Amino acid sequence: MSKQTLANLKAEDLAGKKVLVRVDFNVPQSENGSITDDTRIRAALPTIKHLVNSGAKTILVTHLGRPKGDTLEERVKDKLRVNPIADRLAELLGQSVVKCDDCIGAEVSNQIATLENGGVALLENVRFYPGEEANDPEFAKALASLAEVYVNDAFGAAHRAHASTAGVAQFLQPAVAGFLLDLELQYLSGAIDNPQRPLAAIVGGSKVSSKIGVIEALLAKVNKLLIGGGMIFTFYKARGLSVGKSLVEEDKLELAKSLEAMAQERGVELLLPTDVVVANQFAADAQSQIVPIDQIPDGWMGLDIGPDSVKSFQSALADCKTVIWNGPMGVFEFDQFAKGTEAIAHSLAELTGKGAITIIGGGDSVAAVEKVGVADRMSHISTGGGASLELLEGKVLPGIAALNDA
Ligand code: ADP
Numbered sequence: 001m002s003k004q005t006l007a008n009l010k011a012e013d014l015a016g017k018k019v020l021v022r023v024d025f026n027v028p029q030s031e032n033g034s035i036t037d038d039t040r041i042r043a044a045l046p047t048i049k050h051l052v053n054s055g056a057k058t059i060l061v062t063h064l065g066r067p068k069g070d071t072l073e074e075r076v077k078d079k080l081r082v083n084p085i086a087d088r089l090a091e092l093l094g095q096s097v098v099k100c101d102d103c104i105g106a107e108v109s110n111q112i113a114t115l116e117n118g119g120v121a122l123l124e125n126v127r128f129y130p131g132e133e134a135n136d137p138e139f140a141k142a143l144a145s146l147a148e149v150y151v152n153d154a155f156g157a158a159h160r161a162h163a164s165t166a167g168v169a170q171f172l173q174p175a176v177a178g179f180l181l182d183l184e185l186q187y188l189s190g191a192i193d194n195p196q197r198p199l200a201a202i203v204g205g206s207k208v209s210s211k212i213g214v215i216e217a218l219l220a221k222v223n224k225l226l227i228g229g230g231m232i233f234t235f236y237k238a239r240g241l242s243v244g245k246s247l248v249e250e251d252k253l254e255l256a257k258s259l260e261a262m263a264q265e266r267g268v269e270l271l272l273p274t275d276v277v278v279a280n281q282f283a284a285d286a287q288s289q290i291v292p293i294d295q296i297p298d299g300w301m302g303l304d305i306g307p308d309s310v311k312s313f314q315s316a317l318a319d320c321k322t323v324i325w326n327g328p329m330g331v332f333e334f335d336q337f338a339k340g341t342e343a344i345a346h347s348l349a350e351l352t353g354k355g356a357i358t359i360i361g362g363g364d365s366v367a368a369v370e371k372v373g374v375a376d377r378m379s380h381i382s383t384g385g386g387a388s389l390e391l392l393e394g395k396v397l398p399g400i401a402a403l404n405d406a
C-alpha cells in the first residue's frame with residue numbers, strides 16, 4: 001500500500017499552486033472554546049511549513065466535532081466554527097491565516113485568490129455540509145475546484161470515506177499523502193509488515209468485542225501478545241474462573257477460547273495477567289486489594305493488573321525490538337487503578353531508550369502515556385485512535401486508498 005507523498009512533488013509542482021490539504025484539527029476545546037490540546041495542529045506543521053516554504057497557496061480543511069441535522073442550516077453552530085483553530089495555527093506558524101467562513105463557493109474562491117505564494121487559508125468546518133460525511137460527489141467536486149493539488153494529512157480521519165478525505169481525490173490530481181500521514185503509515189504498517197523482531201503487542205482497554213479484529217490480525221504477526229484491561233475477565237471466565245463483578249462479555253466466551261487456541265497454533269506467546277487489583281465498587285475511592293486471578297472475591301471487580309503481572313509483562317517485553325501498545329491495562333482514570341498502565345508506560349519508555357521501536361495507538365492509551373509524562377520517550381504516538389486500530393487490523397483505509405500509488 002505504498003502511496004505518493006508530498007516528498008514526491010517537486011518544488012515547481014508546488015510553487016504558486018493552490019494546494020488543498022485535509023488535516024485533522026478536531027481538537028478538544030473547553031466550554032469557552034479555547035483549545036485544551038493542540039497536538040493535532042502541531043502534528044500537521046511539517047506539511048504546512050513545507051508548503052509555505054515551497055511557495056504554495058495552502059488551503060486547509062478539517063472537521064470539528066459532530067454537527068447534527070440534515071441540512072446545512074441545522075448543522076452550522078457557532079461553537080463548531082474553526083476560528084479558534086485558525087488563531088492557534090497562526091500563532092504556531094508565525095504568520096497570518098485567512099479564515100474562510102464557508103468551505104465551498106464563490107466567496108471562498110475569491111478569498112483564496114487573494115492568497116500570496118506561501119499564504120495559508122483555513123476553510124470552515126467541513127462537516128457543516130451533509131455532503132461531507134455522505135461522500136457526495138458534487139460536494140467533493142466543489143472542494144476539488146478550489147485547488148490544483150490534493151494532500152491528505154488527516155490520519156485521524158483516514159478510516160472515513162468522506163468527501164474531503166477520499167471523494168475529493170477523484171476530481172483533484174495529484175493526490176498525495178502529507179508528512180504526518182506518511183509517518184503514521186511508516187510506523188504502524190512498518191511494525192506489522194516488516195518489524196524488527198521479537199515483535200510484541202500489548203492490547204488492553206475495556207471490551208474484547210472492540211478489539212477482536214485487532215487481536216486476530218496481530219496473532220498472525222506478533223511473537224508475543226500481552227493482554228490487559230477489562231477484556232481479561234472474559235478470558236478468565238472462559239477458562240472457568242469466577243470473576244466477581246468484573247466486566248465480562250458473556251457472548252464472547254467462545255471467542256476468547258478460540259483466540260487462545262489460535263495463539264497456540266501460531267506459536268504466539270500469549271500472556272494474561274496472573275494477579276489483579278480488585279475494587280468493591282467502580283469508583284476512584286473504592287476499597288481495593290490485590291488478588292491472584294483465581295481468587296477474585298464475589299462482589300468485587302478487577303480494575304487493574306497486579307504487580308506480579310507487571311513483572312511478567314516486563315520480562316516478556318525486555319528482549320523485544322518492536323512493541324505496539326493499544327489499550328490501557330486498567331481504569332487509569334482512577335489513580336489507584338493506574339499503576340499497571342503507568343508501569344507499562346515506563347517500561348516502554350526504557351525500551352525505547354535501549355533502541356526498541358515503541359508505538360502507541362488508541363485515544364485512551366495515548367492519553368494514559370501523556371498522563372504518565374513519557375509520551376516524548378516513545379518512538380511514535382499515533383494521532384489516530386480509530387484509524388490506527390483499523391490499520392493494525394489490516395483494513396484498507398479509504399483516505400489512503402484514494403491517493404496516488406507510488
Ligand atoms: P484505546 O482508546 O486506547 O483504544 P479503549 O477505548 O479500548 O482504549 O479502552 C480504554 C478504557 O478501558 C479506559 O476508559 C479504561 O478505564 C477502560 N478499562 C481498562 N481496564 C478496565 C477494567 N478492568 N474494567 C473496566 N474498564 C477498564
Ligand code: MG
Pocket residue numbers: 362363364385
Ligand atoms: Mg478509547
